[in-house]
Amino acid sequence: MRSTANAWLMLLLAGAFEIGYALAVGGSHGFTRLSWSLVAVVFFLLTLWALSTALRTIEVGIGYAVWAGIGAAGAAALGPAFFDQSLTLPQSLWLGLIILGVIWLKLADAPSRVS
Secondary structure, X not given: OOOHHHXXXXXXXXXXXXXXXXXXXXXXXXXXXXXXXXXXXXHHHHHHHHHHHHOXXXXXXXXXXXHHHHHHHHHHHHHHHHOOOOOOHHHHHHHHHHHHHHXXXXXXXXXXXXX
16 A cells, blocks of 8 residues: 555445445345345455555554444444334434544544644
C-alpha cells in the first residue's frame, strides 16, 4: 500500500465486505442455504484480502478495531432491511457512537504537525 490514505480506503472497503459477509451468513441460516453460503464465502475472502492489504500500513490494533466497528455497525443497521429484525432508537444511538469512534480513530491516525 503506497499511502496512508489508500490504506484507509482499503480498510473502509474491508469493512464494507465484512458487512456483506455478516449479512450473507445471516441469510445462509447456518450455511444451510447454498446461494447465501456461497455469497458469504466470497465476501469472507474479499474482507480478508482487503483487511490484510490495509494492515500493511495501518497498525493492526487500530485497523482491526475500525474493521470490526464498521462490520458490526453496518450489519446491525442493514439487518432490518434484509431480515425480520428490529433496530430501536437506543440501539441506533449506540451504533452511532461506534461510528463516531471509528471516525475518531481515523482522525487520531492523522500525522501531527510539529513546528
